[in-house]
Amino acid sequence: xxxxxxxxxxxxxxxxxxxxxxxxxxxxxxxxxxxxxxxxxxxxxxxxxxxxxxxxxxxxxxxxxxxxxxxxxxxxxxxxxxxxxxxxxxxxxxxxxxxxxxxxxxxxxxxxxxxxxxxxxxxxxxxxxxxxxxxxxxxxxxxxxxxxxxxxxxxxxxxxxxxxxxxxxxxxxxxxxxxxxxxxxxxxxxxxxxxxxxxxxxxxxxxxxxxxxxxxxxxxxxxxxxxxxxxxxxxxxxxxxxxxxxxxx
Amino acid sequence: xxxxxxxxxxxxxxxxxxxxxxxxxxxxxxxxxxxxxxxxxxxxxxxxxxxxxxxxxxxxxxxxxxxxxxxxxxxxxxxxxxxxxxxxxxxxxxxxxxxxxxxxxxxxxxxxxxxxxxxxxxxxxxxxxxxxxxxxxxxxxxxxxxxxxxxxxxxxxxxxxxxxxxxxxxxxxxxxxxxxxxxxxxxxxxxxxxxxxxxxxxxxxxxxxxxxxxxxxxxxxxxxxxxxxxxxxxxxxxxxxxxxxxxxx
Amino acid sequence: xxxxxxxxxxxxxxxxxxxxxxxxxxxxxxxxxxxxxxxxxxxxxxxxxxxxxxxxxxxxxxxxxxxxxxxxxxxxxxxxxxxxxxxxxxxxxxxxxxxxxxxxxxxxxxxxxxxxxxxxxxxxxxxxxxxxxxxxxxxxxxxxxxxxxxxxxxxxxxxxxxxxxxxxxxxxxxxxxxxxxxxxxxxxxxxxxxxxxxxxxxxxxxxxxxxxxxxxxxxxxxxxxxxxxxxxxxxxxxxxxxxxxxxxx
Amino acid sequence: xxxxxxxxxxxxxxxxxxxxxxxxxxxxxxxxxxxxxxxxxxxxxxxxxxxxxxxxxxxxxxxxxxxxxxxxxxxxxxxxxxxxxxxxxxxxxxxxxxxxxxxxxxxxxxxxxxxxxxxxxxxxxxxxxxxxxxxxxxxxxxxxxxxxxxxxxxxxxxxxxxxxxxxxxxxxxxxxxxxxxxxxxxxxxxxxxxxxxxxxxxxxxxxxxxxxxxxxxxxxxxxxxxxxxxxxxxxxxxxxxxxxxxxxx
Numbered sequence: 001x002x003x004x005x006x007x008x009x010x011x012x013x014x015x016x017x018x019x020x021x022x023x024x025x026x027x028x029x030x031x032x033x034x035x036x037x038x039x040x041x042x043x044x045x046x047x048x049x050x051x052x053x054x055x056x057x058x059x060x061x062x063x064x065x066x067x068x069x070x071x072x073x074x075x076x077x078x079x080x081x082x083x084x085x086x087x088x089x090x091x092x093x094x095x096x097x098x099x100x101x102x103x104x105x106x107x108x109x110x111x112x113x114x115x116x117x118x119x120x121x122x123x124x125x126x127x128x129x130x131x132x133x134x135x136x137x138x139x140x141x142x143x144x145x146x147x148x149x150x151x152x153x154x155x156x157x158x159x160x161x162x163x164x165x166x167x168x169x170x171x172x173x174x175x176x177x178x179x180x181x182x183x184x185x186x187x188x189x190x191x192x193x194x195x196x197x198x199x200x201x202x203x204x205x206x207x208x209x210x211x212x213x214x215x216x217x218x219x220x221x222x223x224x225x226x227x228x229x230x231x232x233x234x235x236x237x238x239x240x241x242x243x244x245x246x247x248x249x
Numbered sequence: 250x251x252x253x254x255x256x257x258x259x260x261x262x263x264x265x266x267x268x269x270x271x272x273x274x275x276x277x278x279x280x281x282x283x284x285x286x287x288x289x290x291x292x293x294x295x296x297x298x299x300x301x302x303x304x305x306x307x308x309x310x311x312x313x314x315x316x317x318x319x320x321x322x323x324x325x326x327x328x329x330x331x332x333x334x335x336x337x338x339x340x341x342x343x344x345x346x347x348x349x350x351x352x353x354x355x356x357x358x359x360x361x362x363x364x365x366x367x368x369x370x371x372x373x374x375x376x377x378x379x380x381x382x383x384x385x386x387x388x389x390x391x392x393x394x395x396x397x398x399x400x401x402x403x404x405x406x407x408x409x410x411x412x413x414x415x416x417x418x419x420x421x422x423x424x425x426x427x428x429x430x431x432x433x434x435x436x437x438x439x440x441x442x443x444x445x446x447x448x449x450x451x452x453x454x455x456x457x458x459x460x461x462x463x464x465x466x467x468x469x470x471x472x473x474x475x476x477x478x479x480x481x482x483x484x485x486x487x488x489x490x491x492x493x494x495x496x497x498x
Numbered sequence: 499x500x501x502x503x504x505x506x507x508x509x510x511x512x513x514x515x516x517x518x519x520x521x522x523x524x525x526x527x528x529x530x531x532x533x534x535x536x537x538x539x540x541x542x543x544x545x546x547x548x549x550x551x552x553x554x555x556x557x558x559x560x561x562x563x564x565x566x567x568x569x570x571x572x573x574x575x576x577x578x579x580x581x582x583x584x585x586x587x588x589x590x591x592x593x594x595x596x597x598x599x600x601x602x603x604x605x606x607x608x609x610x611x612x613x614x615x616x617x618x619x620x621x622x623x624x625x626x627x628x629x630x631x632x633x634x635x636x637x638x639x640x641x642x643x644x645x646x647x648x649x650x651x652x653x654x655x656x657x658x659x660x661x662x663x664x665x666x667x668x669x670x671x672x673x674x675x676x677x678x679x680x681x682x683x684x685x686x687x688x689x690x691x692x693x694x695x696x697x698x699x700x701x702x703x704x705x706x707x708x709x710x711x712x713x714x715x716x717x718x719x720x721x722x723x724x725x726x727x728x729x730x731x732x733x734x735x736x737x738x739x740x741x742x743x744x745x746x747x
Numbered sequence: 748x749x750x751x752x753x754x755x756x757x758x759x760x761x762x763x764x765x766x767x768x769x770x771x772x773x774x775x776x777x778x779x780x781x782x783x784x785x786x787x788x789x790x791x792x793x794x795x796x797x798x799x800x801x802x803x804x805x806x807x808x809x810x811x812x813x814x815x816x817x818x819x820x821x822x823x824x825x826x827x828x829x830x831x832x833x834x835x836x837x838x839x840x841x842x843x844x845x846x847x848x849x850x851x852x853x854x855x856x857x858x859x860x861x862x863x864x865x866x867x868x869x870x871x872x873x874x875x876x877x878x879x880x881x882x883x884x885x886x887x888x889x890x891x892x893x894x895x896x897x898x899x900x901x902x903x904x905x906x907x908x909x910x911x912x913x914x915x916x917x918x919x920x921x922x923x924x925x926x927x928x929x930x931x932x933x934x935x936x937x938x939x940x941x942x943x944x945x946x947x948x949x950x951x952x953x954x955x956x957x958x959x960x961x962x963x964x965x966x967x968x969x970x971x972x973x974x975x976x977x978x979x980x981x982x983x984x985x986x987x988x989x990x991x992x993x994x995x996x
Contacts, residue, residue, distance in 0.1 A: 001347060001421060050424075056346030058420040059410040060385045063392045063402030065431070067420030068410075092343040094590045097554030098499060136558045143561045153561030162563065163555040171556040171565030172499060175548075182563070250845060250919060299922075305844030307918040308908040309883045312890045312900030314929070316918030317908075341841045592839045595803030596748060634807045641810045651810030659806040659815075669805040669814030670748060673797075680812070 004103045007048040012074050017081040018208050019108045019116035023070065023090055023165050027187035029121030030166065032197035032217070033204070034086040038073055040212040043084070047072040047107050053096025054089045070100070072107055078210035083111055090164050101168035105176055116173060117208070118166035118182040119200050122158050123189030127228055131186035131196045133203045136162060138174040142181050149206045151183065158184065191228065194221040253352045256297040261323050266330040267457050268357045268365035272319065272339055272414050276436035278370030279415065281446035281466070282453070283335040287322055289461040292333070296321040296356050302345025303338045319349070321356055327459040332360055339413050350417035354425055365422060366457070367415035367431040368449050371407050372438030376477055380435035380445045382452045385411060387423040391430050398455045400432065407433065440476065443469040502601045505546040510572050515579040516706050517606045517614035521568070521588055521663050525685035527619030528664065530695035530715070531702070532584040536571055538710040541582070545570040545605050551594025552587045568598070570605055576708040581609055588662050599666035603674055614671060615706070616664035616680040617698050620656050621687030625726055629684035629694045631701045634660060636672040640679050647704045649681065656682065679705075689726065692719040751850045754795040759821050764828040765955050766855045766863035770817070770837055770912050774934035776868030777913065779944035779964070780951070781833040785820055787959040790831070794819040794854050800843025801836045817847070819854055825957040830858055837911050848915035852923055863920060864955070865913035865929040866947050869905050870936030874975055878933035878943045880950045883909060885921040889928050896953045898930065905931065938974065941967040 022034025054068035070087030085104060091097040108116060122134050135151040136158075137143045143153055161167060166182055173180040183203055185196030194217050205211060271283025303317035319336030334353060340346040357365060371383050384400035385407075386392045392402055410416060415431055422429040432452055434445030443466050454460060520532025552566035568585030583602060589595040606614060620632050633649040634656075635641045641651055659665060664680055671678040681701055683694030692715050703709060769781025801815035817834030832851060838844040855863060869881050882898040883905075884890045890900055908914060913929055920927040930950055932943030941964050952958060 001351060001424070003344075005424075052344040052347035054343075055412070056340075056343050056350075056414075056417055057410045057412040058385070058416040060405075060407060062404055063385055064389070065385050065387055065411065065416070065419040065423070067417070067424070091554075094552075094554050095501075095550040096343075098550035101554075102499060136556070136561055136563050138563060140562070155560055156558075158558060161555045161557040161566075163553070165554075167556040167563070168554055168565070170563040174563070175499070175503075175565070250849060250922070252842075254922075301842040301845035303841075304910070305838075305841050305848075305912075305915055306908045306910040307883070307914040309903075309905060311902055312883055313887070314883050314885055314909065314914070314917040314921070316915075316922070589803075592801075592803050592843075593750075593799040596799035599803075600748060634805070634810055634812050636812060638811070653809055654807075656807060659804045660812065661802070661804040663803075665805040665812070666803055666814075668812040672812070673748070673752075673814070 001050065001052065003052055003099065005050040006103070006107070009048060010044050010046045010074070012044060012046065012076065014074060014076065014081040014083070014111055017074070017083045017111055017113055019083045019085065019113045020119065020204070021085045021104070021116065021166060021169055022119045023085070023087055025164060025166065026121035026123050026189055027191065027193035027196055029185045029187055029193055029196045029200060030119035031086060032192070032194055033119045033200050034084050036197065036201060036217045037075070037082070037084055037212065038086070039216060041075040042077050043073040043075055045071055046074045046083070049103060051091070051096070051100060051103070053091040053093060053100055055092050059088060070104070080208050080210055082208070082210065083108065083113060097164060097168060098172070101165050101172050104165070104169065105173055105178065108178065109176070113178065115179045116169055117204060118169045118180065119204070120162070120166045120182060120184050121187040121189070121193060121196055122184035124186050125189060127188050128186045128196070131199050133199055134158070134184045134186065135181060136170065137181035138170050139179055142179055146181060146207060149203055151203055191224060194224055250299060250301065252301055252348065254299040255352070255356070258297060259293050259295045259323070261293060261295065261325065263323060263325065263330040263332070263360055266323070266332045266360050266362055268332045268334065268362045269368065269453070270334045270353070270365065270415060270418055271368045272334070272336055274413060274415065275370035275372050275438055276440065276442035276445055278434045278436055278442055278445045278449060279368035280335060281441070281443055282368045282449050283333050285446065285450060285466045286324070286331070286333055286461065287335070288465060290324040291326050292322040292324055294320055295323045295332070298352060298356070300340070300345070300349060300352070302340040302342060302349055304341055308337060319353070329457050329459055331457070331459065332357065332362060346413060346417060347421070350414050350421050353414070353418065354422060354427065357427065358425070362427065364428045365418055366453060367418045367429065368453070369411070369415045369431065369433050370436040370438070370442060370445055371433035373435050374438060376437050377435045380448050382448055383407070383433045383435065384430060385419065386430040387419050388428055391428055395430060395456060398452055400452055440473060443473055499548065499550065501550055501597065503548040504601070504605070507546060508542050508544045508572070510542060510544065510574065512572060512574065512579040512581070512609055515572070515581045515609050515611055517581045517583065517611045518617065518702070519583045519602070519614065519664060519667055520617045521583070521585055523662060523664065524619035524621050524687055525689065525691035525694055527683045527685055527691055527694045527698060528617035529584060530690070530692055531617045531698050532582050534695065534699060534715045535573070535580070535582055535710065536584070537714060539573040540575050541571040541573055543569055544572045544581070547601060549589070549594070549598060549601070551589040551591060551598055553590055557586060568602070578706050578708055580706070580708065581606065581611060595662060595666060596670070599663050599670050602663070602667065603671055603676065606676065607674070611676065613677045614667055615702060616667045616678065617702070618660070618664045618680060618682050619685040619687070619691060619694055620682035622684050623687060625686050626684045629697050631697055632656070632682045632684065633679060634668065635679040636668050637677055640677055644679060644705060647701055649701055689722060692722055748797060748799065750799055750846065752797040753850070753854070756795060757791050757793045757821070759791060759793065759823065761821060761823065761828040761830070761858050764821070764830045764858050764860055766830045766832065766860045767866065767951070768832045768851070768863065768913060768916055769866045770832070770834055772911060772913065773868035773870050773936055774938065774940035774943055776932045776934055776940055776943045776947060777866035778833060779939070779941055780866045780947050781831050783944065783948060783964045784822070784829070784831055784959065785833070786963060788822040789824050790820040790822055792818055793821045796850060798838070798843070798847060798850070800838040800840060800847055802839050806835060817851070827955050827957055829955070829957070830855065830860060844911060844915060845919070848912050848919050851912070851916065852920055852925065855925065856923070860925065862926045863916055864951060865916045865927065866951070867909070867913045867929060867931050868934040868936070868940060868943055869931035871933050872936060874935050875933045878946050880946055881905070881931045881933065882928060883917065884928040885917050886926055889926055893928060893954060896950055898950055938971060941971055
């Protein structure tokens with residue numbers, strides 16, 4: 001295997017596709033969001049990216065093994081053609097992050113992508129009832145149009161910058177002429193957060209644009225809400241009566 | 250020395266050999282199993298693989314030093330010709346794991362290997378009285394034939410995938426046209442586990458096939474059983490009388 | 499992106515420029531000092547150095563992203579032309595430090611730099627009221643001229659040597675014929691230390707030479723003094739009355 | 748700078764020189780021993796090896812900086828010509844250890860070295876009054892001649908093998924046709940141990956052969972003995988009277 005090994009599984013004709021990235025990260029917000037988009041549309045797996053910069057492992061699903069990879073899917077039945085990148089891993093080393101991101105940009109370029117959105121979470125350190133979406137972008141024009149949809153651009157946030165593939169898609173993407181934005185849903189940082197993924201997607205729907213349902217994501221969000229409630233009750237040292245739960249839930 | 254340096258010590262004519270891999274890992278199940286196969290047959294050391302991806306060290310046996318390596322042995326007096334890979338080390342870095350595995354597959358290809366079995370343990374977190382064998386494989390055909398021998402293929406197990414050379418032998422092996430399976434004996438994950446190695450070998454015997462005795466491995470298993478018994482008694486805060494030990498042991 | 503990717507933003511004609519380096523390190527002394535020089539003069543950004551050896555991240559300022567980089571600024575309105583190197587990151591791996599430093603020296607050579615000063619802190623482990631400046635240099639001549647301005651050259655200090663880009667600018671710089679010195683302000687090692695940055699700059703002013711004001715740096719130093727005072731009072735278990743604070747502050 | 752950068756400072760004509768290596772390690776036994784040899788003879792610095800695999804730092808001595816390096820000295824006034832390798836650093840990464848050792852072997856080969864001795868300590872975990880010397884070697888002949896001088900070759904010792912440059916000088920050296928041995932003085936592993944360095948050197952004197960005095964090393968050993976005594980007294984909760992100390996010391 002070379003440093004990167006790309007399986008070209010399909011080459012559909014896409015019309016000005018927008019790239020959406022959601023890899024594992026804070027609250028798994030980006031990955032949840034990207035996977036929900038894939039659930040809501042018909043998809044075609046177009047590229048599978050393998051790399052020695054991924055962890056040395058295979059995943060196992062019902063006995064069949066799959067070498068560590070990131071996958072790029074094409075979506076053609078949305079209002080706008082999409083390429084969705086997701087997977088189970090970030091790179092395992094610093095230079096690997098740079099090279100993986102360049103490889104993803106190569107794929108994007110081969111499909112004539114102009115604009116890309118990196119999705120993720122921004123940690124707040126505490127449970128968030130109504131998460132905002134915080135943005136970062138490579139151009140003032142993109143910042144303006146995102147601000148118009150309610151995305152917040154805050155001085156010095158995220159404080160530590162944006163780390164990993166999401167950050168580099170903007171940093172390296174800009175150098176190669178892509179217009180790129182990162183949409184980060186507020187999230188505690190302690191729990192998988194489908195509610196945060198939903199607010200990120202609601203913003204994305206407006207700007208790309210496309211339209212999706214949130215049934216399955218809402219169910220997962222409600223399950224997590226329940227987990228959160230129990231945690232809060234444990235913190236307060238009280239166990240709610242069944243009555244209370246019915247009222248709150 | 251190059252990145253990989255292979256000593257070609259012998260090139261016997263093997264008839265459709267099956268590659269068996271057992272390197273250090275969970276419960277040392279894979280390594281114990283591979284070493285037991287080597288004890289039970291006449292073997293010929295055919296390759297010694299050195300690499301700067303192995304730890305920078307030599308082992309010492311009765312004063313003589315041996316540079317870190319993995320070894321490939323040929324077995325020709327079994328029902329089916331075998332190549333057995335074992336050694337004291339996994340690679341020390343992520344890309345090293347990928348490249349070491351490709352190097353092993355090169356050796357396998359040079360002996361016209363078609364099928365390979367990676368042996369290892371799957372951690373359960375608690376002591377296991379009658380370990381099952383959990384499997385993973387690269388083809389549905391292989392899964393079916395292994396299921397017929399009692400190997401379990403479970404949804405989402407192992408949960409974290411298969412890490413290291415064992416996992417990559419399947420992941421990279423499949424890309425190069427090998428048929429490959431991983432046989433994992435259940436084991437606590439806390440102790441060296443010859444009993445788990447035995448159940449893995451009993452499965453392997455059926456599918457390769459070959460036949461071996463388990464005398465020496467059983468002895469080691471009984472020694473470990475004794476260790477386990479003492480641990481359990483310590484946990485319960487009781488010390489058995491000598492009488493009891495005689496009866497149980 | 500290549501291993502290093504340098505944006506050539508301007509190529510002003512500089513007259514025997516002196517390179518001043520201040521990257522993050524002990525007490526952020528070097529970075530504070532370099533940034534203060536940039537505040538005090540008109541500056542022109544001449545090079546931006548990107549590298550896969552920097553952390554895989556972008557910084558975000560008011561929504562706009564900037565790929566991890568080190569920057570080189572030209573200063574032409576000082577008594578002597580200056581090149582000032584600063585940034586938010588050291589390299590993320592050992593060989594990366596060597597190669598980043600060589601890249602910086604390449605830039606220095608392209609502007610015909612002969613002499614360079616690396617700025618930093620030297621940790622004392624305790625709060626320092628009147629920090630000294632400790633030096634290290636590549637030539638006896640430079641040591642003598644620095645000693646004449648009050649810089650201390652101590653046997654075996656800093657005990658662990660000088661680590662990172664500052665150290666390698668001397669070590670690798672000397673091999674390429676640069677004359678180089680490191681000026682290290684004493685600092686506790688626990689706090690960002692503008693006072694230490696000031697004493698380092700006061701020395702640098704004399705030897706380069708140039709002249710600057712310290713207004714803004716003094717303000718930051720006073721803020722830190724206040725922090726230090728509070729820490730000391732907490733350590734002594736006393737909380738000062740408002741009166742006391744007015745008197746001391 | 749390249750991956751390795753060697754300053755060729757002198758090329759004296761040496762007669763079948765023996766290479767002696769003593770880099771930092773357990774109890775600093777090897778480094779103390781190599782440095783003592785250098786103190787006892789007239790020496791000529793013949794090679795200084797720089798590498799990006801060394802830590803990114805300079806050492807400072809009385810203000811002058813020295814880029815991280817390993818040094819090779821020639822000794823021509825001993826009974827047998829010697830090359831002595833010492834320095835302040837091991838490599839910072841696994842492949843770096845392999846490549847540094849190959850570079851050292853290149854230097855050895857350029858001086859027609861046939862035999863080399865790696866010096867070090869073997870940790871016992873407790874204070875040792877009369878340390879033995881444990882050996883490891885690449886040939887049975889060398890083992891026999893070392894056993895005749897009292898060196899111990901023990902089954903499975905050192906248990907974890909020999910790590911770092913010392914180990915690889917044997918492992919890689921053997922592959923290139925050098926005859927090599929490692930002499931390891933027993934040492935607690937907790938303290939710098941000049942006494943252990945002395946017993947290693949006494950063995951080395953016999954086998955190389957050469958003759959040296961131990962005045963300065965004995966002084967350092969006595970200083971450490973004193974430290975050890977105090978530690979033991981602290982452990983026993985007693986403080987010796989001055990009288991006692993005079994008697995014991």
